[in-house]
Amino acid sequence: MSSVYQHFRKEEQGFIDRVLGWKQDTETMYAPKLTDFLDPRQVFIVQSLIGTTGEVRAAFEGGEGAERRRCLIYPDYLQPAFDDFNLLLIEVSYPAKFISVEHKDVLGSLMGLGIKREKFGDIIFSDDKIYIVVAQEFSSFFTMNLNQIGRNAVLVKEVSWDHYSPSDEKWREKFVTLSSLRLDVVIAGAMSISRQKAQLLIQGGKAKVNFKAEEHPSFECGEEDILSVRGFGRLRIGEIEGKTKKDKYRLKLYTIG
Structure with missing residues (x-):
């Protein structure tokens, strides 16, 4: 085990243990495991420990070009599809002509509701709307409780993935x-x-x-x-x-x- 740890940071050992536990569960039960949203470094760790070949594999999804993605750890008999990742898209409407909302404002409001960061993915600004990729099992909490960003009232609803467009940030x-x-x-x-x-x-x-x-x-x-x-x-x-x-x-x- 120490040979695995030496390739990563000391503070990442807890996450490494979780990944190895997910892998072992998939091997033992021969059933897929869906994670919360992972940041790019966590994705890298999972890819390093599991990869895309062998009896247990890992696939990732969070929307096209997503920075934060859910991981599906699965036995090799399975062919993952988009629906297996249990992702929903919610749309946030606000009076964009009169107020300015930034990424940090949205993030702060969500965290203020007690929503953990790993329960939602990318936050995307598109025209006068904000789109948030969320875990399907928590989507109702978002739509019922996110009624303002900062001091500004907002309207939230689930929408189809036809509304999704990748962030226009260019790396x-x-x-x-x-x-x-x-x-x-x-x-x-x-x-x-x-x-x-x-x-x-x-x-x-x-x-x-x-x-x-x-x-x-x-x-x-x-x-x-x-x-x-x-x-x-x-x-x-x-x-x-x-x-x-x-x-x-x-x-x-x-x-x-």
């Missing part, structure tokens, strides 16, 4: 060569700022890793981490392509902002 691919995978080094290299400025932003509470605040510049980044820095946008770490002859890391990054 830009770039390659960087870095001396290490420290958070301050990655942010500095990806966002073309000095390492000292990156450290100040991190220590000032303006950086997040996988949607959680991270104030330690020495934090070690990994594949499929999503980093965001207030005022500078977001980036996702793709492949870590090894080291150069000068012992530097070559990374594929995707940036927004």
